[in-house]
Amino acid sequence: xNKVITxxxxxxxxxxxxxxxxxxxxxxxxxxxxxxxNPDRDEILADIEQSIADKFRAVLGPYKTVVASKEVxxxxxxxxxxxxxxxxxxxxxxxxxxxxxxxRPAGSAPASGxxxxxxxxxxxxxxxxxxxxxLAIYFGIDATIVRIAFVLLAFVSGIGALAYLIMVIVVPRxxxxxxxxxxxxxxxxxxxxxxxxxxxxxxxxxxxRTRREHREWKRKFRQEMRGWRRSFKxxxxxxxxxxxxxxxxxxxxxxxxxxxxxxxxxxxxLLKTLLDLAFLFAVLSLVATRAVIGFHxxxxxPLWLGLIGLFVAYGFLTWPLRAIRHACGRGxxxxxxxGPVVFLVDFLVWAVVIGxxxxxxxxxSAQLREFVNRIPPAAHDAVYSFRQWWARR
Amino acid sequence: xxxxxxxxxxxxxxxxxLVLKIIAADQVYAADILRALSETEFATQEGTLYPxxxxxxxxxxxxxxxxxxxxxPPRKYYQLTGKGRERLRETTDYWQKISxxxxxxxxxxxxxxx
Numbered sequence: 001x002n003k004v005i006t007x008x009x010x011x012x013x014x015x016x017x018x019x020x021x022x023x024x025x026x027x028x029x030x031x032x033x034x035x036x037x038n039p040d041r042d043e044i045l046a047d048i049e050q051s052i053a054d055k056f057r058a059v060l061g062p063y064k065t066v067v068a069s070k071e072v073x074x075x076x077x078x079x080x081x082x083x084x085x086x087x088x089x090x091x092x093x094x095x096x097x098x099x100x101x102x103x104r105p106a107g108s109a110p111a112s113g114x115x116x117x118x119x120x121x122x123x124x125x126x127x128x129x130x131x132x133x134x135l136a137i138y139f140g141i142d143a144t145i146v147r148i149a150f151v152l153l154a155f156v157s158g159i160g161a162l163a164y165l166i167m168v169i170v171v172p173r174x175x176x177x178x179x180x181x182x183x184x185x186x187x188x189x190x191x192x193x194x195x196x197x198x199x200x201x202x203x204x205x206x207x208x209r210t211r212r213e214h215r216e217w218k219r220k221f222r223q224e225m226r227g228w229r230r231s232f233k234x235x236x237x238x239x240x241x242x243x244x245x246x247x248x249x250x251x252x253x254x255x256x257x258x259x260x261x262x263x264x265x266x267x268x269x270l271l272k273t274l275l276d277l278a279f280l281f282a283v284l285s286l287v288a289t290r291a292v293i294g295f296h297x298x299x300x301x302p303l304w305l306g307l308i309g310l311f312v313a314y315g316f317l318t319w320p321l322r323a324i325r326h327a328c329g330r331g332x333x334x335x336x337x338x339g340p341v342v343f344l345v346d347f348l349v350w351a352v353v354i355g356x357x358x359x360x361x362x363x364x365s366a367q368l369r370e371f372v373n374r375i376p377p378a379a380h381d382a383v384y385s386f387r388q389w390w391a392r393r
Numbered sequence: 394x395x396x397x398x399x400x401x402x403x404x405x406x407x408x409x410x411l412v413l414k415i416i417a418a419d420q421v422y423a424a425d426i427l428r429a430l431s432e433t434e435f436a437t438q439e440g441t442l443y444p445x446x447x448x449x450x451x452x453x454x455x456x457x458x459x460x461x462x463x464x465x466p467p468r469k470y471y472q473l474t475g476k477g478r479e480r481l482r483e484t485t486d487y488w489q490k491i492s493x494x495x496x497x498x499x500x501x502x503x504x505x506x507x
Binding site: 012031035039040042043044047049050051053054078079080081083 | 437444
């Protein structure tokens with residue numbers, strides 16, 4: 001006894017045996033992959049689909065209502081592998097036909113350029129939480145490379161471990177076969193195909209006489225798909241928000257908050273101000289001398305990469321600080337007053353620190369004193385030239 | 394390597410020419426083209442033909458229109474465009490030159506032509 005799966009091709013239902021359905025799915029998936037980048041991909045796939053439907057119809061009769069797996073396989077073999085670019089000299093990249101397409105289950109198929117692929121954690125063959133596995137499938141690269149990248153990042157700055165933890169929490173795990181298929185981008189190919197057929201996509205397509213109407217239809221369909229993707233993104237964002245608020249409530253229990261935010265906040269602000277200044281100094285020194293506190297940027301690395309690294313390090317260092325501040329402040333003043341209060345505290349601390357630095361500099365550095373003395377005439381000049389420019393307009 | 398295998402790239406290259414010839418003779422749909430080719434050395438499968446047809450349409454060599462069929466859904470019937478006819482003429486000329494060359498090359502000068 002075999003399970004039967006009914007598919008809809010051009011508005012007609014065709015019952016297939018389950019393994020035949022899988023073979024067909026794999027074939028269409030392969031076809032879609034080799035047509036990657038072909039502007040007529042959808043149309044060629046629709047033609048192929050139509051032709052398969054014709055062949056199914058020939059097989060079925062009044063006393064035969066199900067297409068057997070063997071028949072599906074024979075039809076697929078008769079169709080031949082879909083060739084990406086018929087003008088290209090060699091098509092060695094294509095596996096010959098259905099046989100190769102079949103022994104590749106949907107889950108392990110290397111994904112490439114699916115329009116609605118989703119990021120999932122994949123536990124099959126995972127080492128920890130399946131994050132690297134999921135990312136590898138999402139980007140169509142080897143999982144080992146992703147793992148190495150994560151470990152390296154973890155050693156260099158801790159970002160890798162942190163990102164991994166975040167993703168374990170934020171990225172959902174693929175549990176159902178549908179989610180697995182979504183992870184590999186299959187919806188953009190065969191399953192998407194069937195979904196579109198269900199939505200009347202091809203039903204609509206064949207009724208258009210001119211290419212313009214056809215294109216209009218395609219455009220509308222794409223729009224719908226975009227909306228779909230957007231709602232997924234919103235969901236991800238909501239997940240991240242929830243996670244962030246969990247993180248903050250965790251830090252709110254930190255001893256610094258125990259004394260009340262009114263006391264700890266200025267200190268946290270001060271610490272952050274000092275870090276900000278250090279960061280500013282590091283950026284200036286990196287740009288000016290390509291070195292930070294004796295650490296020289298290796299010759300092969302461009303400056304912008306160094307700056308990004310610096311920025312990441314800064315973000316990483318100040319992150320707990322920001323989280324504490326956020327958590328304590330939000331708990332004490334509520335979300336509404338939180339922003340203005342923090343701004344005020346920050347501003348006061350900044351003013352005090354800069355004032356102290358200036359005072360110290362003026363007493364101990366002749367250079368700085370000279371610079372400050374030159375400010376009024378320079379400012380006067382600037383205002384004068386601006387006035388002149390304005391008057392000329 | 395069999396002769397058949399050796400000629401795969403050549404046959405591939407000639408396919409567009411042959412499809413142009415078939416479409417020039419009559420308004421056809423994809424299965425007609427496949428049928429016309431199936432008896433020859435150029436037997437082709439859907440997986441090759443459909444991408445080729447869509448490429449030719451993109452190059453404006455052929456165009457199609459939907460036509461009702463007696464059994465089943467409407468079909469795309471292909472026909473040549475002006476550009477396609479021009480291409481067919483050029484290719485035919487070129488092919489005649491090539492096959493002439495293949496015939497004559499290596500024959501002793503002055504030898505009786507067969």
